[in-house]
Amino acid sequence: MIAKRFETILLGLAATLLLALMAVTGIDVIGRYVLNAPLSGAFEMTELLLGALVFVALPLVSRHGAHVEVDLLASALPRAVNRMLGLAAALVSAAVLCWFAWTLASLMLTQIHDGARSVSLGVPLAPFAALGAAACLLSAVFGILKGLHRD
Structure with a gap:
């Protein structure tokens, strides 16, 4: 229910x-x-909006398991092995996404401290780093849930 609410907000x-x-x-x-x-x-504006759009879409892709996958051996392996490989891939992806979130959160804190702003328009950059960090964390959670409930 909460995931569906997040999905609706992110889609909007x-x-x-x-x-x-x-x-x-x-x-x-x-x-x-x-x-x-x-x-x-x-x-x-295009740079900032496009970056924000990518980060907003990332959890949606993770929730639906719509990332690009190459499954050259999937049909040759037993179903149980495929499930374990899917779970392993989800855990590795979640670990990488958590590292991204940590890095973006550190960047956000630095940008807040330095008062970093965009060059032309003077838009504060910290909220974009915060959005990226939150999106990466949410994507990690959705990815793990998708990996656990893999068919």
């Missing part, structure tokens, strides 16, 4: 970020080629 946030990305691009293109006045900071 991803849709909003995608809409904002399209709006920034559309306004910039129209401004640049029709009005000869490009949107100031459009490149930086």
Whole structure:
């Protein structure tokens, strides 16, 4: 139930970020080629929005087990071995995602301490690192749950 609520929130946030990305691009293109006045900071907005979109989508992909997988030997191995390999892969992925989350949380603390902001627009960068850390942790949890309930 809680996972479904997170999924709904993340889907709404991803849709909003995608809409904002399209709006920034559309306004910039129209401004640049029709009005000869490009949107100031459009490149930086696109970078920040795209990064946020990737991190928001990551837990959704993990929840549905939709990561790219190569299963060259899966059909030749017994079902029990496939389940164990899937669980091992989920645990390794979760460990890596937790390391990413730790690194991003450390980066966030540094950015807060330094007052780091984007160059053109002066947008604080720490919230983006916090979003990434939270997304990585949530992805790790979803990945482990998916690995435990693998068919």
